Amino acid sequence: MAKARADIKPSSPNTAQVVLGFLGFRHAGTANWTDNLFFGFSRLFALAIIAMTIVLLVVLFQGADESIRKFGLGFLVGTDWNPVSEEFGTLPTVIGTLVISFVGLLLAIPVSLGTAVFIALYAPVRLRTPLSYLVEMLAAIPSVIYGLWGLFVLVPVIRMVQIWLKSHFGWFFLFSGPANYGTGVLAAGVMLAIMITPIITAISRDVIRAVPRSQIEAMYALGATKWETVWNVVLPYARGGIVGAAILGLGRAIGETMAVTMVGGNAFRLVTSVFDPVHSMASQIASEFTEATYSLYVSSLIYVGLVLFGITIVVNLLGQLLIWRMSKGRVTMLE
């Protein structure tokens, strides 16, 4: 910071400086004022984002008001969605959302982690950039395109897989549903796995590359193989960051709308098997909002949106807690 020089006298403030001073930009008009202007603007934008979140919450509460007053917290455990008799509840869609997101995460983590480890540690240097680029391209594809591809390509494949699974492992409760639909939890889970892989891979790759070289060299010095190094040092060291990446991926999966609407089966029911058609909260809102014919119906859908918002926050908080407990001083991306 430049020290104020005795021979430079600040002139008396003009209107612009008074306004800026009022807005919190200190020292407007002095030699430091550009610095403070920058500080002021970045603070303004940060506050604007917080304000936007608060406004969003307020609007959601206002819209859901009628439904909250009628159903209260019982809405969260209600299992009926009947627009004719005006009974609404959201338990099946909450469970549906969480189930497909976790199935997606379960399928995505091994693939993403493997890809990240490969790109960061095993791939020849000249392959790193093209591979990273290709993986990140997957994130650029619009979800509607994923949905269309899923409907015409993925669903028939999943149907074949389901029929095979049912004929060999039909006794297992998870494989006891109708196998010939194709659309359902498995299809939606696979679709979400494909969609969240780029996020998890990109972040994990960066976290793995940030593991200190000294740790890795030390393992080699002790005679470890590459696999032992990765499994015993690199991954544990990068644990926090990888969990953070997984939480980000989960966040995207929970909110995914179009792709799930197209391959999920859109059935409002409590899922009991991996083959059941399912409604997620987002796909239900997207399907029914434009034709919700009376105000309680609209209000209930907004209530579902509020619940979705709440679940996303809870999942992210739990994820942050997990990261905090796991990392404690090690390499993370999100502290």
Added chain:
Amino acid sequence: MISVHRKVSAIKTLFALGMAGILTLSACSPATPSSTPAPTQAPASATVPSAIANACPQKGVKELTGAGATFPYPLYSKMFSEYNTLCGVRVNYQSIGSGGGIAQLQKRTVDFGASDGVMSDQQKQQAQGGPVLHIPIVAGAEAVIFNLPGVQRSQLKMTPDVLADIYLKKITKWNDAKITALNPGVNLPNMDIAVVHRSDGSGTTFIFTNYLSKVSKEWSDKVGFATSVKWPGDIGGQGNEGVANQVKQIPGAIGYVEMAYASQNNLTWAQMRNKVGKYLDPSLEGAAQAADVASLPDNMEIVITDSDNPNAYPITGFTWLLVYENQADAAKADAVARLAWWMTHDAQKYAAALEYAPLKGVAATKAENLVKGIKINGQPVLK
């Protein structure tokens, strides 16, 4: 000799006088008649004024907005484009769905709404402009589509109670006794029936569930009818395309789509038994016959499913233009009434080509009466 200066002044003066004269003469040309009626208009009486000149708004309205059902959108698109050519009036129609159309009409943000379903009492109460007229424009049929290997279009026969039981998940296999009894010659496999419905609310669902409510007491008690209901099963598809796709892909699936959509996409549909026992394919003629019954109420708020007409296709419904009975603005009232008149008369010729059934007989007369019932300041707009 006149000096140059004087010549120039003279020319300037003559020029100015000439311009003034021309401008005055042009201002005196007769004004185009705007509110005097065109000479071909028939005098106010019981005769039907359906000449083209009457179709256009006479009070200077150049733009109208409407919103509502997606089912008649292809037809309205064609109609409004023709109307623009005819009258130079732009009708802006947003096909946001029947529910959206009703909501916009309630709030009076549009001049007219469009719906495949009748407004409920609750919705009518929330309409800010007072009573709403349901003016039927065309009728449309719905096809029951299915996917059975080796069974072609129209080879499968279906009755109302069997259809209801299938959708209630009481009949779960294709080779159930009730289905085989109807289709003796058809190879019905031991396959699960995958029931497909609409995941988005729609007028198509309204008509279909209304039909099932009429023919099955259990459906009426358990599920009821609306644009969106609680389905006993199985899979929801987004839009006609979604349902058709699911049915095409899943062996043993059954679903319902608009007949126009089914015929344009060569889908396999079943023959439905109507009220008198005839098995019929979904068709324009079947839909038109369903609409042509003597027992239509004056307000036309009737869903013509399971019609009494012996040649009727049972799963048929009207699509309505929703207009406030008591209009607030004289110019808009004139425009909306004339548009509604044109849509129910001259524009009906566009319906058949796009696979909608035009209004005939009793239905056409009642529609006409409803249009004549549009009022401004207590007086009918169209005299």
